[in-house]
Amino acid sequence: MERVDENIRAISKQSTGIREMGNRRALRDIENLVRAPLPYACTVTKKQLTEKNVASHRPMTRRFAASLAQKEQGPPVVNPPTSVSSVATSHEADHKSISDSPIPMVEELEDMSGESEVEMEDVSEDNSLLDIDSADAKDPLKVVDYVEEIYKTYRNIEETSCVDPEYMAMQPDINERMRAILIDWLIEVHYKFELMDETLYLTVNIIDRFLERESVPRKKLQLVGVTAMLLACKYEEVTVPVVEDLVLISDHAYTRQEILDMEWLMVKTLQFNMSVPTPYVFMKRFLQAAQSDRQMELLTFFLMELCLVDYNMLRYRPSLLAAAATYTAQCSLKGCKFWTKTCQFHSTYSEDQLIECSRLMVDLHQKAGTGKLTGVHRKYSTYKYGCAAKSEPALILLE
Known part of the structure; x- marks a missing residue:
């Protein structure tokens, strides 16, 4: 009888404990909800390699x-x-x-x-x-057994994420400069909301693919931008910013219903195709092939975000942009032209194929802190991003 009473008291105590917990946020409490991830943590750095893994290379x-x-x-x-x-x-x-x-x-x-x-x-x-996957052989999330097949598929379908580099000529009321202002502003919004890196690249891709197909008046361009970010968040983020946050960040220029109506129009125009390879997925692989450290990763992403703002960089496919950014960052940090056979093998691009794009990146790097569009430069001038914007440009590539 005493044992039964003890069980009843134990169950009652557990029930009381559950009630006391109330509406707890379990994911946030156990830190499974990643709000501000370390940039590019999925790439392999030299510090992560153990002595045994280094020997295996x-x-x-x-x-x-x-x-x-x-x-x-x-x-x-x-x-x-x-x-x-x-x-x-x-x-x-x-x-x-x-x-x-x-x-x-x-x-x-x-x-x-x-x-x-x-x-x-x-x-x-x-x-x-080098066998760049040996260090990840025991990590099931790295899918080492078929990671090469994944990137082969990315290269085969990356054309679907590309747009006509001359599409802006068909827009009657907006131009390249307005697009640059929008992207520069969205990079700051992305930073303020502490969103995943993938979200930014998909946002820009959705904007360009939509503008290629639909004429947009000048007063609706910002609406296209915030709606594209909403769609990218729904695809990439664990928690999505509410529509009211986007209304607030755009200074109440649009209503909640206008954002939802634009969302419907954009997904219909793009036929719900949000799963496209952006430069981000290729950069993860190429940085791993380059055996990069954090300094090189941040410089590579700095160069890549400068390219997102520049309309002229739409002429290059995502994998080439990613390879050129990796190559340019290596040359900048090492002070000489540097592209290993491992990098060439995994990127499928030689130095000669990258040099034209890399020179444009060097030019963007030199001008990043000047003019009115300095959002990327300010972002990467902070200690959080390793002051990557203050790195010396790879002037050797201009010779």
Whole structure:
């Protein structure tokens, strides 16, 4: 009888506890609701790579295999293993996973078979292809098994996200300058609302695809901008700004019903096609291929957002813009032209294919702090964004 009473009291206590919790916001309390994510956290940085992962990126040579075997077995080995099987056997003896051992390159296999006597250590590491996904092999969210297929699909369908670079000529009441003012303002709104990075790129893409198909009067251009951001938020964000917030941020220039009516018109015009590859998805991959650090990531995104404002950059497809921004950032930080075989392989672009776009980016970088449209420069001049705007432009690309 006492046990029954105890159970009743326990249940009553739990019920009281539930009532006391009230309307708690569980996601926010456990910090699952990401409001202001660290920029570009999905890319792999050098600091995230462990010592073991760094070793797995190094080309396998007989000398390197010998040093690994000595480290695993303890005492020096007179005859170091010269084949993949012998290296694997030494690792199995210590119950090591095969995925933990470095993967031999094609040149090393030729060297082991006796067909070539060239030592891989004579070859610069920058000239060899790195396995950029090895560090993410155990992370199911990185989908390493088919990540290449995903980006192959992106490249195949990225044309659907492109617009006619001359579409503004068909607009009777707006021009390139008005578009630039709108995008510059939206970048500040995006920053104020602390939205995801993906949201900004999709917002600009929706605006351009809609303006390519519909004539918009000057007084409705800002309405198109805030509505495009609302649509992008619904697609990318965990929590979406309410329509009243957009009415407020536009200084009550439009009513709630006008925003909803424009939303209906835009999704109808675009046939509800919001799933298009923007430069953002390609930048994540290319920065990973470049083994970037935070400084390079921020500089790359600074250059890319300058391109969002400039109407002339619509002539380039998203993947080329992303590759050129990555290349330009590397050249800026290193002070020389720098584009590895790994970057070229994953981006599918050579330096010659990027140089024209990169030079335009350098020009935008030089002028970013001048004129009236300085929203991007002010944003990336803050400590939150590493003062990336204050980096030296890659003037070497202009020579």
